[in-house]
Amino acid sequence: MTSKVMLGNEAIARGAWEAGCHVAAGYPGTPSTEILETIAADYRDIKAQWSPNEKVALEVAAGASIAGARSLSTMKHVGLNVAADPLFTFSYTGVNGGFVIINADDPGAWSSQNEQDNRHYARAAKLPMLEPSSPAEAREFTKKAFEISEKFDRTVIVRITTRIAHSQGIVELGDRENVPVKDFVRDPKKYVMIPAHARPKHKKIEEQQAEIMDYSCTSGLNRIEWGGKKRGIITNGIAYQYVKEVCPDDSVLKIGMVWPLPEKLINEFAAGVEELYVVEELDPFIEDYVKAMGYEVKGKDIIPLCGELTPEIVDEALNGNKTVKAVPEYAGDLPGRPPGLCKGCPHAFVFDVIKKLDLNVNGDIGCYTLGVLPPYSAMHTQGCMGASIGMHLGMEKAHGPEMAAKSVAVIGDSTFIHSGITPLIDLVYNKGTGTVIIMDNRTTAMTGHQENPATGKTLMGEETFELDLEAICKAVGVKRVRVIDPKDKDELEKVLSEEISTREPSVIITKRKCILKR
Amino acid sequence: MKSVIFNGVGGQGVILASKVLMEVAMKNGYDVKESEVHGMAQRGGSVECNVRFGEKVYSPLIQKGKADFIVSFELLESMRKTDYLNDDTVLLVNREQINPAPVEIGVMEYPSDIEEWLEKNVKNVKILDTKDALIGAGTKKALNIVMLGSLSKYLEFELSDWEDAIKGLVKEQFVEQNIKAFNLGRALV
Numbered sequence A: 001m002t003s004k005v006m007l008g009n010e011a012i013a014r015g016a017w018e019a020g021c022h023v024a025a026g027y028p029g030t031p032s033t034e035i036l037e038t039i040a041a042d043y044r045d046i047k048a049q050w051s052p053n054e055k056v057a058l059e060v061a062a063g064a065s066i067a068g069a070r071s072l073s074t075m076k077h078v079g080l081n082v083a084a085d086p087l088f089t090f091s092y093t094g095v096n097g098g099f100v101i102i103n104a105d106d107p108g109a110w111s112s113q114n115e116q117d118n119r120h121y122a123r124a125a126k127l128p129m130l131e132p133s134s135p136a137e138a139r140e141f142t143k144k145a146f147e148i149s150e151k152f153d154r155t156v157i158v159r160i161t162t163r164i165a166h167s168q169g170i171v172e173l174g175d176r177e178n179v180p181v182k183d184f185v186r187d188p189k190k191y192v193m194i195p196a197h198a199r200p201k202h203k204k205i206e207e208q209q210a211e212i213m214d215y216s217c218t219s220g221l222n223r224i225e226w227g228g229k230k231r232g233i234i235t236n237g238i239a240y241q242y243v244k245e246v247c248p249d250d251s252v253l254k255i256g257m258v259w260p261l262p263e264k265l266i267n268e269f270a271a272g273v274e275e276l277y278v279v280e281e282l283d284p285f286i287e288d289y290v291k292a293m294g295y296e297v298k299g300k301d302i303i304p305l306c307g308e309l310t311p312e313i314v315d316e317a318l319n320g321n322k323t324v325k326a327v328p329e330y331a332g333d334l335p336g337r338p339p340g341l342c343k344g345c346p347h348a349f350v351f352d353v354i355k356k357l358d359l360n361v362n363g364d365i366g367c368y369t370l371g372v373l374p375p376y377s378a379m380h381t382q383g384c385m386g387a388s389i390g391m392h393l394g395m396e397k398a399h400g401p402e403m404a405a406k407s408v409a410v411i412g413d414s415t416f417i418h419s420g421i422t423p424l425i426d427l428v429y430n431k432g433t434g435t436v437i438i439m440d441n442r443t444t445a446m447t448g449h450q451e452n453p454a455t456g457k458t459l460m461g462e463e464t465f466e467l468d469l470e471a472i473c474k475a476v477g478v479k480r481v482r483v484i485d486p487k488d489k490d491e492l493e494k495v496l497s498e499e500i501s502t503r504e505p506s507v508i509i510t511k512r513k514c515i516l517k518r
Numbered sequence B: 001m002k003s004v005i006f007n008g009v010g011g012q013g014v015i016l017a018s019k020v021l022m023e024v025a026m027k028n029g030y031d032v033k034e035s036e037v038h039g040m041a042q043r044g045g046s047v048e049c050n051v052r053f054g055e056k057v058y059s060p061l062i063q064k065g066k067a068d069f070i071v072s073f074e075l076l077e078s079m080r081k082t083d084y085l086n087d088d089t090v091l092l093v094n095r096e097q098i099n100p101a102p103v104e105i106g107v108m109e110y111p112s113d114i115e116e117w118l119e120k121n122v123k124n125v126k127i128l129d130t131k132d133a134l135i136g137a138g139t140k141k142a143l144n145i146v147m148l149g150s151l152s153k154y155l156e157f158e159l160s161d162w163e164d165a166i167k168g169l170v171k172e173q174f175v176e177q178n179i180k181a182f183n184l185g186r187a188l189v
């Protein structure tokens, strides 16, 4: 058996390949991006693609699965919000070829707008969810997930967090399983969710839950590691490693399948120890469940609810050990090192002009979100992918067209394609007069320069149709669309001043390649 | 068990240095784990890797107060990891100043007393002047490997293991340069 040092995300790509996966679709998002990039680079038997957004990616993978292929969809935690609609209904239809969703949470919000805990999705959508604790398990669990998906005819979510996705460890490598693509069988009762089909399906998946819970107890994904009987700690994901590190003598119930939770095992574990603890990152997901089973546990009363856990946090909470400082506090002020736009970044020109005109700026998600920081300080709202344009219209609705005349929405090319087109339709349809700047840097820069429909290249490196942003804007009814090079700041200032004062919708496409894009 | 922190600024090659160490440790039969902070680092932010190797490694993250080595590629960055020091920790610091954004735009000053503070407060600190080594290697880009060379003096591994790992991880045309950088770094301590 060969083994290799791998990143968690690389290990997932490997696991999918070994499982015989045929199709993979996703949208870039830290910390999930490297999974599809690795597939495109190293495992080209899998047809991998970037979709315009996570909803489409999930639907492409669902379609592939129903058509008989083993398929994978990858996205970051907030991406699953975008894909939540198909998620819930494909939970009812089930699969044909195994269907696995990899979902990467970001406790600590290292590169995200929130710290949502996506374990709740498994419970809400009633889907089995696995959670590895290391890169080695990331490979193993991804393979297992395909097996479970086909065994129970359900979509399976593998949840990872930043510390799994972006940590490396030794991973054992196996061969690719030869799994033929099955035939597509027309079965509207299974695949067309009209109410008459959905109701019995709902019943069926509720009934099946007991069977999956049995599996959760017996599969080995959840396991008891008996140690001292005084203290028993239930833990999952990366927190398991911290617990093993700082409490090596305690009993541990390791949760590798976070939904459905293994009630029998929890009972057995609780009966075998004097005091029960739950150590988990973010929400009290396991803790609430165990409490609802009637047990007294220590959990979020000693483990923080917000942010990432670390070994020292767990050590202090469980053992009362405080970190001993070896050196005194430095008395001076240490400047931070916040990320910033690269020198010569095309977005910087745009922000210089916007700042000069002192506009209200509805921002969006990408490198350009850094426009909120000095020296630009030129962003005043930002929420999620595509929000800038809808919020821009909302502000105009609140205050009238005068508001639009001193405001602007800024959005990147990839984000516009992801979810900026529908709000632009709204802006035209509902008689907004605002100006939208599409900062077209010819790439999806923030997540590491991925291709998108407007770059004319696919994830696999093939040439393809290059989406024409100008034509799209015109097609949805924006009559004033101007394309300029932002490096000419005087021209940009002139154009922007004109467009914001014109009482009709307008789009300025500032087109200049990101300096780091090859 | 050994716990090593590499830290520096985006673009300095922190992740590659940690990869080379991992390869060497794995080849010597150790379990290895690493944790890295990606994300916005590419835009000039701080970058950090934790590498741990030993019989069996659980946490990829090093606990505060428990680093055996901290290798900082930049002066100011070394100050961000002082919580991880204990009385035995060896701190290797590259004597180089890279101004962060708040200094560049003039709202803060780059502290001028870092070296002095480190020498006074950290028992096992070595502030390394890497300039000549980089000139010798013929490229500033090899700073990560120079620092790794310095670290290697404190570790048990064979020189040939380091060379093999570098060969496996660096593009062929840069191998010679990097091995030179490694040896020059090794001679710095």
Ligand code: SF4
Residues within 6 Å of the ligand: A340, A341, A342, A344, A345, A346, A347, A367, A368, A441, A445, A446, A514, A515, A516, A517, B043
């Ligand atoms: S990566 Fe490109 S788009 Fe992002 S900050 Fe740098 S130059 Fe700008």
